[in-house]
Amino acid sequence: MSGHSKWATIKHRKGAADKRRGKLFAKLIRQVEVAAREGGGDLDANPTLRTMFQKARDNSVPLDTIERAIKRGTGELEGVSYQSVSYEGYAPGGVALYVEALTDNRNRTSSEVRTLFTRNGGSLAEPGAVAWQFERKGVVVLDRSVDEDELMMAALDAGGEDLADEGDTWRLTCDPSDLSTMRDALTDTGISFVSASSTMLPTSVVGVESTDAARAVLRLIDALDDHDDVQDVYANFDIPDDILQAVAI
Known part of the structure; x- marks a missing residue:
């Protein structure tokens, strides 16, 4: 399993995911809310909401919390209006990154994501540069x-x-x-x-063959993951298992 999913699995096994439980809940709730706003609150009629609902339940988000998020999305309860935005760029070594976010302030989020790329040795790219x-x-x-x-x-x-x-x-x-x-x-x-x-x-991967290079790539990915508005980060790196295990220590 090349890419970000393997790194996320390793961090989960080492307990890092537990420390981020609250942040994960917040992101999942936001995804449910946006899905309900865009397609309605009926799980049977809104497949995106059904998927987000199940994802939240799989991660132990309480049912009443999910139901309130759906009501905020449909307007039954007052809530913040979020919009979907994506970013494309590169991590050190030419690893492609595709970032999905939900934000109530596009300008703020764009500025902060750009700063995270720059501070961690990466660079933002034009839309379409890596999505393919x-x-x-x-x-x-x-x-x-x-x-x-x-x-x-x-x-x-x-x-x-x-x-x-x-x-x-x-x-x-x-x-x-x-x-x-x-x-x-x-x-x-x-x-x-x-x-x-x-x-x-x-659809294709970039090999990362040293511990230092792996740390540089994963440092940027983790920084993006930690941002409150960022929902998912996808990467096309291929890091050998022994190096992934080493940098996770």
């Missing part, structure tokens, strides 16, 4: 102990496109519109999974 290096996919991560044949049978019937062996996990990909169907198919078959989300996968 990523594609939106539904991704389900499963424990490697799941039987491959059983998984393939369930996945193919639900729109599965690819099953990749990632060492201690399986990575199952599908079209984002099939993600909900895929979740239901796996659950109905009794197959448990670690996570299921819509994400951006790189």
Whole structure:
């Protein structure tokens, strides 16, 4: 699993994710609110909201908190109006970054994101400069102990496109519109999974072969992740497992 998703998994295993629980909750709630505002509060009629709702529940966001976010999005409760904005740029070594944010002040967020790139050895790029290096996919991560044949049978019937062996996990990909169907198919078959989300996968990767280079790339990614308005950071790096483990210490 090249790119940001593997780094996020390593940080989670080392406990870093627990320290950021409050920040994660805030970002997930904002995503739910915006999905409800843009497509309505009916989960059945708004697939984006359904995906964001499930993502929040998977991360243990309380149900009443999610329901209040939906009501703010639909206007039943007063709330801040957020807009979606994306940024494209490069980390040290030419690693492409695609950043998605939700903000109530585009100028402020743009200025702060630009500063984070500059301070951490990266650079912002023009819109479209790196977006073509990523594609939106539904991704389900499963424990490697799941039987491959059983998984393939369930996945193919639900729109599965690819099953990749990632060492201690399986990575199952599908079209984002099939993600909900895929979740239901796996659950109905009794197959448990670690996570299921819509994400951006790189179509090509940039190798990072030294510890110092890896630290430089990950320093920028972590700085962007820590920004309150940034929802997701996608990267096309390919860092060997031993180096990722070393820089995570």
